[in-house]
Amino acid sequence: MEVREPILHVDMDAFYASVEVHKDPSLRGKPVIVGGRGGRGVVTSASYEAREFGVHSAMPAITARRLCPHAVFLSNDFESYQIYSERIREVFLSFSPLVEPLSLDEAFIDVSGSVRLFGEPVAIGAQIKRAIAELGLGCTVGVAPNKFLAKIASTRAKPDGLLLVPADEVEPFLHPLSVGALWGVGETTAEVLRRLGLRTVGDVAHVSRRTLERAVGDSLGAHLHSLASGLDDRAVVPHESSKSVGSEETFESDLDANDDILREILRLSDRTAGRLRAKGMCGRTITLKVRWSNFKTITRARTLTEAVDTAAEIYAVARDLYTRLGPDRPRIRLLGVSLSGLGPGPPRRQLGLLAAAAPRWEEATRAIDDIRDRFGDGSVGPATLLDGPS
Amino acid sequence: MKFRCERDDLLEAVQFASRAISNRATLPVLSGLRIEATEEGKVRVAATDLELTMETAFRAGVDEPGKAIVPGRLFGEMTRSLSAGQVSLATGDGELEIGSGRGQFRVKALAPDDYPALPFEERKEEEGSISVQVDGSALAIALSQAVRSASGDESRQVLTGVLWEIESGNLTLAATDSYRLAVRTIAVEGGTADARNVVLPARTLAELARALQSGGLVRAEVKENLIVFTVEPPEGSSEQLVIGSRFIEGEFPKYRQLIPEGYQNKLTVDREAILEVVKRVGLLAQNNMPVKMQLGDELEISAHTPDVGEGQEVIDAEYKGEPMVMAFNPQFFHDGGSAIQGERLVLETGDGLKPAILRAENDESFTYLLMPVRLS
Numbered sequence: 001m002e003v004r005e006p007i008l009h010v011d012m013d014a015f016y017a018s019v020e021v022h023k024d025p026s027l028r029g030k031p032v033i034v035g036g037r038g039g040r041g042v043v044t045s046a047s048y049e050a051r052e053f054g055v056h057s058a059m060p061a062i063t064a065r066r067l068c069p070h071a072v073f074l075s076n077d078f079e080s081y082q083i084y085s086e087r088i089r090e091v092f093l094s095f096s097p098l099v100e101p102l103s104l105d106e107a108f109i110d111v112s113g114s115v116r117l118f119g120e121p122v123a124i125g126a127q128i129k130r131a132i133a134e135l136g137l138g139c140t141v142g143v144a145p146n147k148f149l150a151k152i153a154s155t156r157a158k159p160d161g162l163l164l165v166p167a168d169e170v171e172p173f174l175h176p177l178s179v180g181a182l183w184g185v186g187e188t189t190a191e192v193l194r195r196l197g198l199r200t201v202g203d204v205a206h207v208s209r210r211t212l213e214r215a216v217g218d219s220l221g222a223h224l225h226s227l228a229s230g231l232d233d234r235a236v237v238p239h240e241s242s243k244s245v246g247s248e249e250t251f252e253s254d255l256d257a258n259d260d261i262l263r264e265i266l267r268l269s270d271r272t273a274g275r276l277r278a279k280g281m282c283g284r285t286i287t288l289k290v291r292w293s294n295f296k297t298i299t300r301a302r303t304l305t306e307a308v309d310t311a312a313e314i315y316a317v318a319r320d321l322y323t324r325l326g327p328d329r330p331r332i333r334l335l336g337v338s339l340s341g342l343g344p345g346p347p348r349r350q351l352g353l354l355a356a357a358a359p360r361w362e363e364a365t366r367a368i369d370d371i372r373d374r375f376g377d378g379s380v381g382p383a384t385l386l387d388g389p390s
Numbered sequence: 391m392k393f394r395c396e397r398d399d400l401l402e403a404v405q406f407a408s409r410a411i412s413n414r415a416t417l418p419v420l421s422g423l424r425i426e427a428t429e430e431g432k433v434r435v436a437a438t439d440l441e442l443t444m445e446t447a448f449r450a451g452v453d454e455p456g457k458a459i460v461p462g463r464l465f466g467e468m469t470r471s472l473s474a475g476q477v478s479l480a481t482g483d484g485e486l487e488i489g490s491g492r493g494q495f496r497v498k499a500l501a502p503d504d505y506p507a508l509p510f511e512e513r514k515e516e517e518g519s520i521s522v523q524v525d526g527s528a529l530a531i532a533l534s535q536a537v538r539s540a541s542g543d544e545s546r547q548v549l550t551g552v553l554w555e556i557e558s559g560n561l562t563l564a565a566t567d568s569y570r571l572a573v574r575t576i577a578v579e580g581g582t583a584d585a586r587n588v589v590l591p592a593r594t595l596a597e598l599a600r601a602l603q604s605g606g607l608v609r610a611e612v613k614e615n616l617i618v619f620t621v622e623p624p625e626g627s628s629e630q631l632v633i634g635s636r637f638i639e640g641e642f643p644k645y646r647q648l649i650p651e652g653y654q655n656k657l658t659v660d661r662e663a664i665l666e667v668v669k670r671v672g673l674l675a676q677n678n679m680p681v682k683m684q685l686g687d688e689l690e691i692s693a694h695t696p697d698v699g700e701g702q703e704v705i706d707a708e709y710k711g712e713p714m715v716m717a718f719n720p721q722f723f724h725d726g727g728s729a730i731q732g733e734r735l736v737l738e739t740g741d742g743l744k745p746a747i748l749r750a751e752n753d754e755s756f757t758y759l760l761m762p763v764r765l766s
Contacts, residue, residue, distance in 0.1 A: 079765070083694055284678075306678055343677050344696055350678075350719055351761040353745060354568045354643055 004167040005121050005143050006112035007236065009150035010092065010128060013138040013159040015105035016045030019084045020074050022136040031055070031071035033064050044076055048159060078280075081105075082344055084137065091131045095124055100236045108147050110236035122164050129162060145170065148183055148232035170230035175202030182227050189216055204228040245279060246287070246338020247271045254293045254331040261332060265322060267385055268337040269315035274377070276339055277369060282309035282347040283339030288321040291334035300325065307347040310365040311382065314339065391456030392480040393427045397490065399448040400477055401469045403435040406446045406631060409597055411462045412439035419504040423465055425479070426457035436508055437462060442594050443509055443634040459500040460486050468495060510618045510634045520586050521611040522556060522578040526621060530602035532563055532574045533595050535729040535756050540592040541567035548640035552595050554610075554617070555587035564645045565592070570722050571645055571745075571759040572729060586612055589642050594635035601631045649759060650745060653738040655711030657685050658751060661735040665727045667691050667703045672720030674701040680717035680763035685709060685739065693720070716742050717763040723748075726758035 012018065016034040021027045027047075033055060035044030041061040053068035064071070085104040092099045095118055098110035111124050118124045125141035132139050142153025144165040152174070157163035165173050178200060179185050179193050192215055198204050204212065205228035213221030226232065247268050255261050265288070276283060286308075287301040300321040308314060318337050371380045407423060415421045416439075424436045431452050436445035458481045468488065469477075478489040481499065488495040541549035546568075553564040561578045564571065598619055602608065606623040621631040668681060668691060675681050675693035684690040687709050692702035716739060727735055732750030739746045742765065748758040 079694065082696060083700055086696065341677075343679075348678065348680055348717065349764045350569055350680075351743060351764055352568050353566060353571055353648055353759065353761050 003112045003115055003121065005145050005164060006110055006115075007144055007147055007150040008109040008111055008121060008125055008128070009142040009144075009147065009154045010107055010109065010125075010132075011140050011142075011151075011154045011158070012088065012105035012132075013140060014045055014047050014051075015084075015137070016076065016081055017047040017050070018137045019080055020077070021047065022084075023077075023080060027072055031068050032074065033061075033068065033071045034074050035061070035076050041075075046071075078344070084135070087135055088132060088137070088139075091128060091135070094131070095128060098236045098238055100238060108150065108236045122162065125162050125164075129160075145230070146232040147234050147236065148227055149174070149230060151183075152177070152181055171202070171205075174228070174230050175200060175205060177201045179204055182224055183232075184220060184223055184227075189220070192216055201228050243342070244287075244338050244340035245272060245276045245281065245283065245342065246336055247275065248289060248334060248336025248338075250291075250334045251332070254333055255335075256329070256331050258330075261322065261330060261335070262319060263384055264335050265318050265337060266311070266315050266382055268335060269318050270311040270381060270385070272337050272339060273309060273311040273314050273365070274369070274372070276309050276342075277345060277365070280345055281342045282307040282345035283343070284308075284341035285339065286314055286317040286321070287336075287338045287340065288318045289334070289336035289338070290322070290325065290332060292327075293331035293333050295333070297334075298325070303341060306350060307341070307343055307345070308339075309345045309347055312365075391425070391427045391458055392454035392478075393433055393450045393452045394476055394478045395433060395448065395450035397469065397472050397474050397477045399450070400433075400435075400479075403433070403446045403448050403629075404466050404469050406601070407435045407437045407444050408462050408466050409600075410437040410439055410442050410444040415439065417504070419459065419500050420506075421462050422459040422500040422505065423462040424457065424459055424505055424508070427452045427455050429455045438506065438508060438634075440506065441591060441636045442597065443632075444597065445508065445510075445632045445634075447629045449629075454480075456481060457502060458486055459502050459505045460497060461500065464497060468497070508634070509616050509636075510632065519611050519613045520556060520581055520584075521609060522561065522580040523607060523609050524561065524576065524578040526602040526606040526608050528576060529608055530599050530605075531731070532561075532576045532756075533599040533602075535574045535731075536563040536565045536572045537592050537595050537599070538565075538725055538729070539567060539570050539572035539758070540565040543567070548589055548638055548642055551589035551591055551638035551642070553587055553642045553645070554590050554612075555585065556581045556612070557585040563595075564642070566643060566645065566648075569719070569761050570726060571648055571757075572726070573645060573649070573757045573759075575755050587642070588612055588617060589638040589640065590617060590635055591638055594633065598633055601633060648745070649757060650740060650747070653740050653747065655685060655709075655714060655739045657689060657707050657709050657711075657737040657739075658734055659689055659705060659707040659737070661727060661730060661733060661750075663705050664689070664691075664735060665724060667705055668720050668724050668727065671701045671703055672724070674699045675720050678719075680765075681720045681723065682715055682717045682765070684713070684715050685711070685737075686713045711739075714739065714742065715765070716746065717765050718746070718760060719763060722760055726760055729758060730756060 017032045020032055031050035032047040033043055033050050035041050043057050043059045043064050045057055046055040050068050050071050055064045055068050081104050092107055092109050096109050096111045096114045099107055101107040111121050121143045125143050138160045140154045140158045140161045142150040142163055144150040144153050145167045149165045153163040153165045179190050196215055209225040212225050284307045285301055285303040287299055289299045291297040302317050368380050426434045432447045433450045434447040472490040480487045484499055485496045486499050536552055540552055555562040560575050562575045564573045601621050606621050609620045611618045617635050619633045671691045671693045672681050674695055676695040676698050679695045681691055681693045688704050689707040690704045694700040726748045730750045732753055734751040736749050736751050742762055745759045745761050
């Protein structure tokens with residue numbers, strides 16, 4: 001039996017705020033704003049009661065306070081969100097093994113193999129909604145022939161909705177939407193399309209592919225052309241959590257000076273730490289990879305008792321691993337620094353009794369991340385890297 | 391050297407002394423046991439790794455006083471395998487002859503001249519040494535409370551040791567691995583008014599605790615660069631045990647100033663109940679995840695490890711203070727809670743970033759300070 005609309009997109013409604021309400025039922029019915037505690041925070045989630053006042057996520061907390069001063073403001077409790085997210089994922093997995101989480105509160109599910117057991121995709125969507133309601137949370141489900149349409153469907157049906165886009169009714173659903181609904185169309189592309197007189201998805205679908213390609217470039221043009229016709233052949237890829245995070249670099253000319261080598265190890269440590277934090281993870285095992293000029297490659301690893309996620313901590317270990325190699329006349333072609341033994345970050349820290357004077361790398365590192373978010377990766381970094389080869 | 395003795399006496403002595411033989415002996419001769427038969431009809435058995443020295447003695451029929459160094463491990467196994475009853479030992483021609491029943495064995499001896507002098511061979515009282523006496527069973531408990539908080543990390547040697555501090559009739563034992571601190575005070579007899587403190591290897595004190603299993607009386611003498619423990623066993627049982635040890639160099643952290651005073655939050659709870667729950671919930675705190683404790687009139691203990699599982703359990707408690715959440719390494723918490731004596735455990739806290747204090751209710755003699763895990 002062919003399933004014509006096998007893809008579900010499930011998006012939790014006001015996830016963090018709903019978790020907070022579930023944890024503390026006295027908040028039910030009140031405007032709840034998460035992430036807005038402290039003057040400079042950003043709203044990460046707002047309950048629908050708060051949204052009525054114009055509060056939405058990614059809004060500066062200060063604005064949210066002005067719009068909705070009587071709301072309950074809470075700080076993020078990622079540990080709880082993670083726990084609830086796992087429970088939600090278990091619900092999804094009870095209907096199909098093909099689950100691709102996009103974040104803590106959103107996932108694609110391919111149910112083509114599940115209809116015999118659980119019924120039509122829409123029926124599965126309804127069962128998922130019920131199971132999630134039993135956890136005390138709400139969600140919206142889009143059901144469609146592919147990922148692109150399923151995601152649009154759930155966006156359109158929020159909150160607490162269930163929307164099917166039947167395979168033979170894609171055009172009436174899709175074509176009236178504005179071009180911004182197309183995946184890959186940001187403000188710049190929307191402006192280009194608008195200048196061509198293309199305002200809706202239908203407009204885009206009706207111009208020739210060549211015209212689109214000339215306007216926005218070959219690959220984006222071809223991509224938009226397919227999407228506007230409701231075509232998207234991306235598969236649902238079950239998520240496997242990455243086992244390691246790292247970065248490595250092959251040098252144009254071999255490194256032979258100790259200072260240069262250590263500086264590159266620092267650069268790689270910094271980059272690896274940044275990637276790790278961007279993924280919201282931390283790791284316990286640090287691996288240094290060295291390829292000598294004769295292509296002989298060695299790796300050295302050390303596992304720490306506690307997970308880390310800062311450049312300084314990673315560098316300290318990577319440098320020591322390198323120093324212990326004790327190369328006589330090093331000629332290095334490639335260096336790599338990676339972390340494995342990953343867990344959700346930031347690391348919980350066993351505080352020390354005697355270490356009051358130790359440098360507070362964590363605080364400094366969070367500040368660095370904030371600056372890089374605003375001004376770019378090159379805006380701040382270890383001073384040693386300032387005059388290094390780039 | 392030539393003597394006759396009971397196998398059981400020999401075995402007991404050999405097993406005791408052999409514990410000082412290091413698996414990683416720096417000199418080959420240190421893998422040996424030193425056996426000495428004295429004119430007074432005693433046989434002394436000793437071993438050392440230069441840091442720790444252990445010796446005991448037993449009565450024997452000594453025909454010819456003298457001494458020998460025998461390979462420790464082989465001699466130990468031989469002694470254990472001999473049948474009970476009389477054993478004869480004699481040296482001759484660089485060998486040790488062992489006779490037992492109808493068996494005759496010869497074992498190559500090690501060169502006696504290579505063996506280092508035992509540090510406490512000169513038994514006279516040294517000037518400036520401080521000697522105290524304490525009941526063995528009480529000291530054994532105190533040791534078990536303190537020693538396990540010592541660090542296993544050799545990079546800060548002084549923390550692998552235990553502070554032994556004598557001050558006006560009190561002995562204080564303190565150990566810390568920088569995450570927790572155990573401090574135990576016990577009354578002793580003797581000593582001087584002047585404070586004296588030294589840092590002893592945790593291994594030494596673990597051996598001492600072992601030697602105290604059957605109680606007795608301990609005399610501890612701090613000399614210039616050495617401490618010597620003499621354990622007088624309870625009457626009628628075996629002979630005196632002597633353990634000597636070098637100090638660990640370096641300054642032990644000023645532990646008194648680490649212990650906070652005047653905490654406002656105080657939780658009192660059944661000790662066994664909380665330990666059981668920490669152990670059970672702690673199974674779901676893997677990969678260095680902490681257990682969380684929500685302090686209030688009920689104590690909720692929870693843990694969560696992504697991709698492993700989660701758990702929580704509530705126990706009754708008496709609580710004075712602000713409701714608060716703290717997180718701890720479950721093993722560290724359990725170590726502290728099980729070191730405490732008494733039915734009820736008192737947990738005092740400041741905020742989530744300050745050390746928590748674990749004690750038994752109405753008992754200040756043992757304090758366990760534990761740093762929390764900072765929640766993200």
